[in-house]
Amino acid sequence: MKIKSILLIIILIAALVGAGFLVKNNQETRSGASFANVEALFLPSEKTLKIGEKLTTTLMIDTKDRLLTGTDLKVKYEQSKLKLESVEVVSEDEVIVSKINQEAGIYEFVGVNTEKETSSLPKGVVGLVKLNFVAMANGQAKVSLDTSYENMITGYNEAGTDQELKVDNISSAIYTVTGVEARNTLAPKEVECSWCGEACIEKNEKEGFACPEVIPQGKKCLSQNGKCVVVDSYATE
Numbered sequence: 001m002k003i004k005s006i007l008l009i010i011i012l013i014a015a016l017v018g019a020g021f022l023v024k025n026n027q028e029t030r031s032g033a034s035f036a037n038v039e040a041l042f043l044p045s046e047k048t049l050k051i052g053e054k055l056t057t058t059l060m061i062d063t064k065d066r067l068l069t070g071t072d073l074k075v076k077y078e079q080s081k082l083k084l085e086s087v088e089v090v091s092e093d094e095v096i097v098s099k100i101n102q103e104a105g106i107y108e109f110v111g112v113n114t115e116k117e118t119s120s121l122p123k124g125v126v127g128l129v130k131l132n133f134v135a136m137a138n139g140q141a142k143v144s145l146d147t148s149y150e151n152m153i154t155g156y157n158e159a160g161t162d163q164e165l166k167v168d169n170i171s172s173a174i175y176t177v178t179g180v181e182a183r184n185t186l187a188p189k190e191v192e193c194s195w196c197g198e199a200c201i202e203k204n205e206k207e208g209f210a211c212p213e214v215i216p217q218g219k220k221c222l223s224q225n226g227k228c229v230v231v232d233s234y235a236t237e
Contacts, residue, residue, distance in 0.1 A: 034166035035157045036066050040073075041125070042143050042173035043196070044205045049135040050179045055082075056227060057131040057143055057173055058090070058199050059109075061153060066165055067121040070112040070154040071128060074146035079105030081141035081177050088130040090199055090230065092122065098129075106146060107131065118156055125211050127199025135177040144172035193221045193228035200228045 039062040049055055059075060061068065071093065077084060084100050084107060093111030100107050109129055115121055131143070145151050145167065153165040194203040195213035200221035215221075218233050 034164040035160055035162040036064065036155065036165050037168040038063050038066065038153050038155075038165045039169040039171065040145050040151075040167050041171045041209075043201055043209075045171060045173050046175065047173075048176045048178060051135050051137065051177060052180060053135050054085075055133045055135065055175065057133060058196075058201055059128045059131065060125055060197060060199055061128060062125050062197075063123045063153075063155065063165070065123055067118060067123050067156040068113060068126055068153065068165075069121060069156055069163065070110075070152075072110045072152040073108075073128075074149040074151060075107040075109070075131065075143065076146035077105050077107070077131075077133070077143045078139075078141035079103070081135065081137050081139050082133045082143070082175070083136050084131055085134055086132045088132065090127040090130055093128075118158075121156060122198060124214055125197030125199070127197060127201075133175075135175075138177050138179070141175045141177060142172055143175070145170050189226055190223045191226060191228065193223045195221050200230045202228055 041060040041062060043058050043060065047055060059073075061071070079102055084102060087098060087100065087107065089095055089098060089109075089111070091111060091113075092115075093113050095109075095111050097108050097110035107129075111128070113121055133143075135141075147170075151167050153167060154163045155165045157163055192203040193200055194206060195215055196206045196209075196211040198214045198216055216230070219230050220233050222229060222231055224231075
């Protein structure tokens with residue numbers, strides 16, 4: 001195992017213990033011992049862009065009803081075609097690492113959920129981060145997990161000691177950049193938004209995908225300036 005992977009596992013365990021989450025003394029995270037499978041999703045999965053046009057990609061994890069406790073992931077994208085300008089963490093995880101390396105086309109994310117009650121842990125289709133790209137050059141650009149990295153998801157396992165959830169399927173995104181964006185001064189077009197798990201995304205992005213609505217308490221999913229955002233309910237009253 002790589003030294004860095006060992007350190008990240010130690011960090012995840014330490015953060016969980018520090019939060020008082022491990023209610024069983026014999027629970028541990030062990031590399032190579034996963035107790036269930038999960039899926040990584042990038043939405044929208046495909047889109048055609050023009051140079052200069054902006055795009056927000058949402059990274060989500062389908063936990064298959066397992067309780068999510070931590071993530072250690074690397075996202076890889078085609079840096080010659082896309083520039084990752086910023087990211088927005090949409091999960092309720094305590095963020096340990098959130099780092100963009102544009103030169104390598106890599107985004108690193110490590111987070112841990114410090115909820116003390118298992119009833120508060122997220123499950124189902126869980127949004128992690130929104131990746132805000134801008135198209136830079138013509139061609140196809142893939143956004144996916146870096147499969148050369150030991151991506152790790154951890155979950156609460158009531159029945160055993162293993163906590164690792166294996167990412168057995170990655171639904172990557174493929175974007176096509178062609179032409180130059182037409183410049184105009186028109187206001188951004190409002191879009192129709194909907195909940196996908198606990199993530200707020202464009203309604204047409206979830207078509208054909210089993211994506212139940214899980215509405216966080218006190219939150220609303222709205223369109224603002226052409227983007228889907230989560231706001232506090234009281235802010236719209």
